[in-house]
Each structure stands twice: as C-alpha cells, then as structure tokens.
Amino acid sequence: MGEAVTAMAGGPAVLARGMRRRFGAVTALDGLGFEVARGELYGLVGPDGAGKTTAIRALAGLIDLDGGEARILGLDPAHDDSVRERLGLMPQQYSLYRDLTVAENLRFFGRLATLPGAVYRERSARLLALTRLAPFVDRRADQLSGGMYKKLALSCALLTEPEVLLLDEPTNGVDPVSRRELWGLLHEFVEHGMAVLISTPYMDEAERCHRVGLVHHGRLLLEGEPARLLVEFERAGHPRPTFEELFVDSIGRAE
Amino acid sequence: MTGAALLRSLRRVGAMAGKETIHVRRDPRTLALALVMPVVMLFLFGYGISTDLDHLPLAFADQDRSEASRALARAFEGSREFEVVAHPMTEGVESLFRTGTAVAALVVPRGYQRDLLLGRKAQVQLMLDGADPVVGNQVLAKADAIARAESQRLAGAAFAGLQPPLQVKVWTRYNPEGRSALYMVPGISAFLLAITAVMLTALAIAGEWERGSMEQLFASPVGRLEIVLGKLLPYLALGLLELLLVVAFGALVFDVPIRGSVALVMLFGLVFLAGMLGQGLFISVVARNQLVATQAGALSAMLPSIILSGMIFPIENMPLPLQAISRLIPARYLVHGLRGILLKGNGLGVLWPDLLAMAIFAVGILALATARFKRRVA
Numbered sequence: 017m018g019e020a021v022t023a024m025a026g027g028p029a030v031l032a033r034g035m036r037r038r039f040g041a042v043t044a045l046d047g048l049g050f051e052v053a054r055g056e057l058y059g060l061v062g063p064d065g066a067g068k069t070t071a072i073r074a075l076a077g078l079i080d081l082d083g084g085e086a087r088i089l090g091l092d093p094a095h096d097d098s099v100r101e102r103l104g105l106m107p108q109q110y111s112l113y114r115d116l117t118v119a120e121n122l123r124f125f126g127r128l129a130t131l132p133g134a135v136y137r138e139r140s141a142r143l144l145a146l147t148r149l150a151p152f153v154d155r156r157a158d159q160l161s162g163g164m165y166k167k168l169a170l171s172c173a174l175l176t177e178p179e180v181l182l183l184d185e186p187t188n189g190v191d192p193v194s195r196r197e198l199w200g201l202l203h204e205f206v207e208h209g210m211a212v213l214i215s216t217p218y219m220d221e222a223e224r225c226h227r228v229g230l231v232h233h234g235r236l237l238l239e240g241e242p243a244r245l246l247v248e249f250e251r252a253g254h255p256r257p258t259f260e261e262l263f264v265d266s267i268g269r270a271e
Numbered sequence: 272m273t274g275a276a277l278l279r280s281l282r283r284v285g286a287m288a289g290k291e292t293i294h295v296r297r298d299p300r301t302l303a304l305a306l307v308m309p310v311v312m313l314f315l316f317g318y319g320i321s322t323d324l325d326h327l328p329l330a331f332a333d334q335d336r337s338e339a340s341r342a343l344a345r346a347f348e349g350s351r352e353f354e355v356v357a358h359p360m361t362e363g364v365e366s367l368f369r370t371g372t373a374v375a376a377l378v379v380p381r382g383y384q385r386d387l388l389l390g391r392k393a394q395v396q397l398m399l400d401g402a403d404p405v406v407g408n409q410v411l412a413k414a415d416a417i418a419r420a421e422s423q424r425l426a427g428a429a430f431a432g433l434q435p436p437l438q439v440k441v442w443t444r445y446n447p448e449g450r451s452a453l454y455m456v457p458g459i460s461a462f463l464l465a466i467t468a469v470m471l472t473a474l475a476i477a478g479e480w481e482r483g484s485m486e487q488l489f490a491s492p493v494g495r496l497e498i499v500l501g502k503l504l505p506y507l508a509l510g511l512l513e514l515l516l517v518v519a520f521g522a523l524v525f526d527v528p529i530r531g532s533v534a535l536v537m538l539f540g541l542v543f544l545a546g547m548l549g550q551g552l553f554i555s556v557v558a559r560n561q562l563v564a565t566q567a568g569a570l571s572a573m574l575p576s577i578i579l580s581g582m583i584f585p586i587e588n589m590p591l592p593l594q595a596i597s598r599l600i601p602a603r604y605l606v607h608g609l610r611g612i613l614l615k616g617n618g619l620g621v622l623w624p625d626l627l628a629m630a631i632f633a634v635g636i637l638a639l640a641t642a643r644f645k646r647r648v649a
Contacts, residue, residue: 039649070649073486073648073649076489076490077489077490077646078486078489078490078646078647078648078649079647079648079649080647097492097494100490100491100492101492103490104490105486105487105490107483107486107487107490109483109486110482110483111482111483111484111486111487112484112487113290113294113482113484114482115293115294115297115298116290116293120290120293124286124289124290125487125491127282127283127285127286127289128283128286128287128488128491128492128493129491129492130279130282130283130492172487176492
C-alpha cells in the first residue's frame with residue numbers, strides 16, 4: 017500500500033456528490049450523491065432506467081459528468097489514470113471475450129494488469145477455486161451458463177485485488193444458487209477491506225448489503241442500513257414489510 | 272516514462288496483441304479475408320489482364336470493297352485473335368459497340384486499294400470500344416501488329432526498311448498507356464493491402480465496442496495507445512505476410528520481376544499498412560459498429576486505391592482536380608513505389624518522396640484516430 021492510500025484512508029473509498037448527466041432529452045443523473053467506505057458493501061437499488069449504470073460508469077471514469085463530482089479513493093477517475101490500477105469494474109453487459117476460454121480471459125486481464133507470473137497463478141487458482149470454475153478453464157466463454165459467465169467476469173475484475181470494486185447488476189440473469197454464491201464471494205472480499213458498490217434491480221437483494229441507496233430518476237430517494245430502513249417503514253404503519261414494499265412505496269410517493 | 276513503466280506498457284501491448292492473435296486464429300473469416308482473398312484476387316486480376324484474348328469480335332466496315340481490303344480482312348481473320356462478326360456501314364459501329372457485338376471496328380475507306388497501288392500512304396481506321404480499357408489495349412496492340420505485318424507483306428522486299436505504306440490510325444478514348452500483368456501486380460498489392468488492412472482493423476476495433484469489451488478495457492490499466500498498438504500489430508504482421516504472398520505469387524505465376532530489394536518492398540508495405548490501419552481505426556472509432564465500419568472501410572479503402580492510385584487508370588490522364596486528390600491517397604505512392612522497386616529496381620534514392628508521403632499520411636491519420644479514441648463509453 018502506497019502513501020496515497022494511507023493519506024486517503026480517512027476519506028470515503030467511493031464518493032458521488034451531486035452527479036448530473038443528461039443524454040439528449042433524458043436526464044440520467046439528477047444530483048445523485050452517496051458514499052461508500054472501505055470494507056463496506058453498498059447497494060444501489062432501483063428499477064431499470066433509474067440511472068444506476070450511468071452512476072457506475074461515471075465512477076469508473078467512462079463518461080463525463082455535466083455537473084457534480086465522482087471520486088474513487090479521492091482521485092478523479094475520468095482524468096487520473098492511476099485510479100484504474102486500484103479499481104475493478106464488472107460492467108452490466110457481456111464484456112469478456114466470448115471466443116476465448118475461461119483461462120485465456122483470465123490470463124488476458126492478468127497480463128493487462130501486468131501481474132507477475134507467480135502472483136497471477138496464485139490469484140487465478142484461488143479465484144477459480146472460489147468461483148468453482150476450475151473444471152471449466154478450457155471452456156470458451158460463450159459456452160458458459162449465465163451464472164458461470166458472471167463469476168468469470170467477477171474473477172477478471174478481482175484479479176488485481178482492487179481496493180474498490182464496482183459491479184453493475186452482476187446478479188442479473190443469474191440463477192438463485194449462483195446469486196447466493198456471488199454474494200458470498202463479495203462478502204469475503206469486503207471483509208478484507210475492499211469497498212464494493214453493487215447495483216441491482218432486485219429489491220430483495222438489498223438486505224445482503226451493509227447499506228443501500230434507492231435510486232429513481234437519477235436521484236437518491238432513500239438511504240440507510242437495510243434493517244433500520246425496514247424498522248422505520250414498519251413504524252410508519254406498514255406491518256412486517258418487505259424491501260419491495262418499502263421501495264415501491266418510496267417510488268410511488270416520489271412520483 | 273521510466274524503464275519499468277515502459278516495460279509494463281510493452282507487456283500490456285503484448286497482451287492485447289496476443290489476445291487479438293487468438294481472435295484471428297479462431298475466426299476463419301478473418302484469415303480468409305487476409306490470406307485467401309488476395310491470392311484469388313491476384314489470379315482474377317492477373318489472368319484477366321495477362322492472358323491473351325482470342326477471337327475478339329471485330330466489325331469490318333469495308334467501304335473500298337477491293338481485293339486489297341479483302342486481303343486486309345483475311346489478315347485480321349487469319350490471325351485467330353480476331354473474328355469478323357459483322358460488316359456494318361460506319362454509322363452502324365456505334366450500336367455494335369453498345370450491344371457488345373464487337374469490341375473493335377476496322378474501317379477501310381474508299382480509295383484504299385487505289386492509294387496502295389499509287390504508292391501513296393493508305394490509311395484505315397480502327398475504332399475501339401474503350402469502355403473496357405484493358406480489352407481496348409489488347410485490341411490496339413494486336414491490330415497494330417497485324418497491320419504492320421500486312422503492310423510489310425504489301426511493301427515486299429523492295430520496300431523493306433522504308434516507311435510502311437499502310438498506317439493504322441488509332442483512336443482510343445480511355446487508356447492510352449500500355450499495360451500488362453507486370454504493371455498490374457504491384458498495383459493490385461496496394462489495393463489488396465488497403466482493403467484488408469482497413470477492413471480488418473475497422474472490424475477489430477468496432478468489434479470491441481459491439482461486444483461490450485471496450486468498457487472493460489477502458490476500466491483496466493491499459494492505455495489508449497496501448498490498445499491501439501496491441502490491436503494493430505497482429506494486422507500489421509498479417510498485412511506484411513499478405514504483401515509477401517502477393518509479390519511471391521506475382522513473381523512465380525506472372526513472372527513479375529523483383530529487381531529491387533525485398534526489404535524495401537516490406538518497408539514500403541509497413542509504412543503503407545500503418546496508414547491503412549490508422550484509417551481503419553479512425554473509421555471504427557467514429558462508427559463503433561461493425562456493419563457501418565465494414566461498409567465505410569470497404570468504400571474508403573477500395574475506391575481510392577482502385578480509381579485514384581494509378582493502379583488501373585493512369586494518373587497523368589486524370590483531370591487536374593483528380594490528380595490533386597490522388598496526391599492524398601497513400602495507395603498512389605505505394606503503387607508508384609512498388610512498380611519502381613519491382614520493375615525498375617529503384618532504391619530509396621529515387622523513391623524516398625513516396626515513402627515520405629505515406630509516412631506523413633500514416634502519422635497524421637494515426638494521431639487523428641488516437642485523438643478521437645476517447646476513454647468514454649457514452
């Protein structure tokens with residue numbers, strides 16, 4: 017760990033402040049702001065089109081903001097190349113090479129990160145074991161199931177052992193067993209101090225996060241620890257509520 | 272950049288190039304486009320031009336109707352290179368050309384025999400269908416040879432060495448410069464390199480966008496220039512292999528000489544390819560879509576390299592504005608350079624301006640493409 021990391025240790029790992037971005041007539045981000053601390057798993061929950069992907073792309077430095085700021089470890093991801101050495105991203109869409117095998121995809125991203133051979137071998141073996149992809153190393157990515165593919169994409173993003181991990185709907189299209197496995201993996205990494213920002217359209221996944229933010233129309237409607245949010249909602253007169261009821265209620269009142 | 276940073280950068284370029292090589296190996300279409308198509312095209316172009324055309328349909332407009340004019344007709348027919356298919360009046364020739372019934376017409380004017388007998392200069396007119404300049408040139412060369420032989424025969428031994436009494440006055444509209452496979456093969460190399468290099472790169476980069484992998488690349492530590500270099504290097508190697516293949520086939524099959532240095536041929540190929548890869552890169556950066564990139568790539572590579580490079584149509588015959596535009600086309604310099612190296616054995620002392628022009632284009636277009644290639648997905 018370098019001095020910069022130590023210096024930033026006090027600040028949030030991920031900082032979004034008043035992020036605004038329009039695409040033509042569509043407002044994707046309308047002053048969205050939140051923070052993710054080290055060792056925290058923060059869930060960005062919201063329906064399709066809420067602005068989750070745009071927020072994650074802005075934090076990864078892949079789009080320019082019209083206003084507000086995005087910071088990763090205190091650095092501007094759009095202009096500071098050193099961010100990418102410490103950031104992992106798993107985009108929502110398929111982003112690996114489908115004609116490459118599991119092993120080839122991993123090796124490619126390992127080489128892009130210029131990992132020394134021994135380090136790469138140790139990490140890839142561990143990730144393959146964790147994701148239970150080891151028996152499929154020679155299988156082409158286009159022949160993997162949805163869940164296996166996501167686990168491979170996650171492994172590729174984790175090869176560099178990033179300090180911050182951004183995951184855009186990683187559980188979308190994944191069977192319940194694989195979903196559970198993915199969340200289990202994420203919690204293991206978070207325990208080691210990684211800051212994880214995950215977006216999901218599945219309201220029920222909120223309870224798996226340390227904190228959640230409900231996004232709608234590019235704004236944060238609700239934020240807090242899942243259990244506390246539910247308790248407050250119950251006190252407001254909704255007996256034994258689910259997250260889905262809480263979020264649908266919040267969105268309904270916002271519109 | 273420190274030594275360690277440079278080493279890491281080179282490793283990332285190597286990683287990109289290695290991955291790209293796997294794509295190429297696993298996609299037979301790419302390999303076919305790069306290696307099979309050039310050979311097929313070379314055969315098509317080369318044979319289409321070098322093989323002798325037999326029994327060309329000739330219209331014979333005999334206005335003299337004399338023994339001498341019939342003798343001339345026999346001379347043409349006896350050559351087996353021409354076949355007299357019609358005996359029109361002069362006015363009918365145009366429609367024969369239009370329907371493709373004849374590719375040439377020999378018009379023997381009234382008084383032809385009389386002029387011959389009186390020892391005056393006898394003229395016949397050869398009209399060519401210039402729509403196909405290649406056939407036109409073949410006809411021209413053969414008709415000229417037959418007319419010379421016939422005039423030698425008429426003149427007899429007594430006139431040997433003197434001005435031949437019969438002269439063919441020729442009117443060719445499109446392609447006055449004589450050409451052969453020797454001249455075509457270097458030209459085809461430029462065309463083939465241009466088209467494959469531009470298309471392959473356009474496809475390769477636009478493919479990253481379409482596949483969604485560009486987002487992952489942009490979020491990884493790899494730099495833009497490293498992506499560009501890594502993506503281009505395999506295609507540069509493939510292009511050079513293609514050039515070697517074309518030159519080797521040209522030499523083996525069409526007896527195209529290699530009078531100059533093969534290393535210089537490769538150097539010209541390298542600089543030209545760098546420009547074409549830059550063009551492909553620029554197109555795909557702007558298009559971000561394989562279909563559009565393919566079409567734009569094919570058009571922007573094919574048309575100028577066929578039409579404005581001097582490969583088929585001599586640049587000297589173009590209207591001045593087109594001549595000026597052709598100066599912006601790198602294929603022009605490669606065609607000129609390769610012809611110089613292969614056919615004339617020229618070296619850099621003569622051809623450096625061509626190399627310089629291609630290098631300027633390559634640097635310019637690569638700079639433009641890299642500048643347009645932003646690390647942004649939207």
